[in-house]
Amino acid sequence: MMWFWKIIFRLVGPYTHYALLSAMFSLLSVVFSLFSLTMLIPFLDLLFRQDIPLMVRPEAGLSPEALNEWSRYYLSGIIQQQGREGALMIVSGAVVILFFFKNLFRYMANYFMSPLRNKVVMDLRNAMYTRVLILPLSWFSERRSGDIMSRISGDVQEVEWSVMSFLIMMLRQPIALLIFTTALLLISPSLTLFALIIIPLAGYVISLSGKWLNRLALQGQQQLGRVASMIEETLGGIRIIKAFNAIGSTDQRFRAMNHDLARLQTRIYRQRDLGVPLTEVLAVLAMVSVIWFGGQQVLRPESPLDARVFMLYIAVFSQVIPPAKSLVSAWYNVRKGAASMQRIQEVLDAPELITESPQALSVPGFREEIRMEGLRFSYGDQEVLRGINLAFRKGTSTAIVGTSGSGKTTLLNLIPRFYDITGGSLTIDGRDIRMLRIDQLRALMGLVSQETILFNDTVRENISFGMKQASEEEIRTAARLAGAEGFIMELPQAFDTVIGDRGLRLSGGQRQRLALARAILRNPPILLLDEATSALDNQSEREVQEALRIVMKDRTSIIVAHRLSTISGADHIVVLEAGEIAEQGTHQELLSKQGAYHRLWQMQQSEHIPDPHA
DSSP states (O other), X not given: OHHHHHHHHHHHGGGHHHHXXXXXXXXXXXXXXXXXXXXXXXXXXXXHSOOOOOOSOOOOOOSHHHHHHHHHHHHHHHHHHHHHHHHHHHHHHHHHHHHHHHHHHHHHHHHHHHHXXXXXXXXXXXXXXXXXXXXXXXXXXXXXXXXXXXXXXXIHHHXXXXXHHHHHHHHTHHHHHHHHHHHHHHHOHHHHHHHHHHXXXXXXXXXXXXXXXXXXHHHHHXXXXXXXXXXXXXXXXXXXXXXXXXXXXXXXXXXXXXXXXXXXXXXXXXXXXXXXXXHHHHHHHHHHHHHHHHHHHHHSTTOSOOHHHHHHHHHHHHTTHHHXXXXXXXXXXXXXXXXXXXXXXXXXXXXXXXXXXTXXXXXXXOOSEEEEEEEEEEETTXXXXXXXEEEEETTOEEEEEESTTSSHHHHHHHTTTSSOOSEEEEEETTEEGGGBOHHHHHHTEEEEOXXXXXXXXXXXXXXXXXXXXXXXXXXXXXXXXXXXXXXXXXXXXXGGOBOOGGGTTSOHHHHHHHHHHHHHHHOOSEEEEESTTTTOOHHHXXXXXXXXXXXXXXXEEEEEOSOGGGSTTOSEEEEEETTEEEEEEOHHHHHHHTSHHHHHHHHHHTOSOSOTTO
């Protein structure tokens, strides 16, 4: 658990002033609570038992006898001046005032703890979100998005309760226990020594239960991540589920998964709920033991412990039980939260494989070429690309074609450093891209991916994504060049229309044209087009291809394409097979070779319906 405490202290560090203020008001709350108790018993003793008033100023001291003498001295003065009824009224009012200030300071302690608690959680959630943004694509390919969402939301929420429990445990309850224990030591050292032997035994029993809770909590959070992943997959694939009549089987699978989660959570709650009653039983056993031990001393004639002091001791000892119970509850929450923090830490500690060199060079622009020499790339142990030698000259268009799984998209993703090569070299204008500033490298490029990525925002915000300074005219021009302005103006609020989650209010072709407009607005020297027209019908494709021909003029364009008819006019065509270059050249040169490209061309020409979207 040491790692957990280190993380909490690091998170709390920037907000120490809140912690100190909360601790100060907690201290005042406990002090007023103690005063309200310690003044009652001596006063009632004088008032109702009519003990002889003490009118002589006693000597100063910290022993129980000295404190009792001082209490009697002051209370005797009140009774002498005001009479017993008047004194009763004064002391009753004093007790009310003491309890008022006790609860006022308790509220102030919580008042300053609230921003501390929420700011710590805010920082933790910010750190996770930032980390998710900078982690490499390979990290996401190995994990379910629902599980990541569960960590950012559910696990962070669980840690919030743990942080709150930890802060209560560290800032309030130890102060209360320390003050009450000090008072108990002053009242009766022998009784307190006996109690300090009993209490650690109870604490050991409770700690064993906490360790078991920690293991259960980790299993529960992992299962919650799996449930969140299935929900996310269901929302993304609801059309397929309905089309394949898989509602029943999908529902059964979710119910089984949810049943396992409910079973785990039931065990967790039962284990956690055991904490308070277990603590109370052990606390009662401790108190009964103290009463038995102290009662024996009171009954002995020669004992220095009289009944009045013993009553005061029991009253103060009873105040030790609530903070002790709170400590146990907080400890259980901390143990449960530690499992969530472990899952969060896995994200925060994930290796940032795509890192920027401390000596990273600025990128003034793109002048000559992108070059690959002996390039190799592997996903883990699986080699995807090998021996790639290519040059993408400035102002030329290069198409990359091949069958599915040949490595086309992977090769494209290496250029903006979504992945790093595992062998050979990849340079821009003669400089290794790993030695360039990542933000400036990617600023040279505009990307339209095979999967159209849009956000639940307006058309305008989607087109100007990452380009907040773009003017209205520039946004409209980009939309017009992408062949999107026509359908945009037909939307209810035109450019101010919200397009829904992932743009689902638009058709596939409309979404693709918005993605094209976004890339065009960036006005980059390098265009990366990954199946950029795959979702368009014949008419739309012709319009967009014409727009792209205008946009790609004087730009370096790298195009991954499945339909060869869309890239026949490219300056250079590269055919990949099983991660290697099978052949390369112009459209006519490759057809004349009667090789891999010719076979692909013939295959597509022989299809009855070459465009599935026509």
